[in-house]
Amino acid sequence: MTAIESSGPFRELHLAFARILAARHAPGMLIDMLVGQAFDLFEDNIGVQTQDLPPLACQKGCPSCCILRVTATAPEIFLLADYVQRIDATPQGAALALPRRIAHAHRATGGLAEAERMALRKPCPFIIHGVCIVHPVRPLACRGHASFDRRACARAAAGRDVEVPVSEPHLNLRGLIQNALQSALRSAGLSWGLHEMNHGLVLALDGHGRRGRWLEGGDSLGPIVAEFDATSAAERFDQLLAN
Template identity: 40%
Template sequence: MPARPLRGGWNIWRLAVAVASQTRAETGEGPAAFFRAQHAAFGLTLDAHKGAADFLDRIWMQAFSSYEHNVAEQTKDLPPLACRKGCGTCCRIQVVATAPEVLMVARYVRAMAGGFRKVGIDLPARLAATADATAETAGTMFLGRECPFLAEGICVIYPVRPLACRGHVSFNEEACVSALEDEADEVPVSESHRTVRALVQGALQSALRDAGHAWSLYDLVGALKIALARVDAEAAFRAGEDVLHPAIIDHVSREEMARTFDKLKA
């Protein structure tokens, strides 16, 4: 069924809540059971690698590996996706991400900046020149600007792109273009991709919260500017500081999210 894909992370979070509430309690199966299993697995990793130098790498890799494996299982019978290399139509949507995702993108930008400059792509300058989403435009495709990491239709941070980007896929490129031009409200997106993304991301947030780490969702552009300005951003995150706090997306209160995570874990 067509769905409105033009919204940001807060509605993805609500999707996770709605879907997880549909669990089949009598069998212990369903989305809520999946959420609990993911939460427990993240918790074990966070506990086992607390304070370790590879802490961020471990939790980031687990999140993306879990998403890729489970979405592959859930989408075996879906029709072919319209998404292809060179199509950056959806790269006007505000992207929200967890702290581990933001910090890994920041690390990648630092590591690759020199190489990209040699081919005329200045990643830090592109990011600095990109305006943060406003309250009026946040969550829509019509942001008035494209992602700073889109170059000639190619995502230059593709290996470390956030879950939000991985979970937003379409079956109809023409519908995406129409939505970008503000001529359509609905695009036939893959609900399976969106749901797996929402549940994995929500479970990661919940586990980070229980472990005493920053667990909010952040505007990717704003959070990256902060992370790149602080050379100690990763160390501060490992120590429990919410270094990205100014870029928090607060359309759903932390109190509401916390209550829901506790309910899903129960």
């Protein structure tokens, strides 16, 4: 959980997500609106947050960091699953066999520590010819990881012991928005933990109605990641909302 410095912005974002949840949109629209709000908040604000910093090294065709584990909330995973299904429904997209790629990636990396993943160098299943094919709906975790040094990223991905200069504003804004979304989901009685993306997608794509069960308050995407301390997160959210 990324540290939140001020209760004001957190409370405002929590309320923005809470209003969407309270409006009782159709189930299909609810997830789109929640995640769309999260992504818009990030993209609309990151420029201001980074205007005095050097240019980022991140660009199309540079997937060095795409061997890292990605965690996401349930709404982000369900939105990604919808996107994958739309791709898979086209003749050209079906040839990519994305569900099979996701399942294979999960079998190869599920449960591995970050150092083990780095050593394995197994790319994200959405990296095709060096390009992310789900870039428009990539999770907040991906949006919030940005580097100022492409060479350092490549060396780290190759297993070198180097420090990658990452953008703190990206990390902090990602944490603020994600935490506010989680807080609103918790207040609405919905599962609000963080899931490993590949594992969550394997389940979301299995055709067992997991979206509907999540919307009814169930935890349908399996266990949350081990390091996510739900008790501490809930206490912190309550403190921020009360101040």
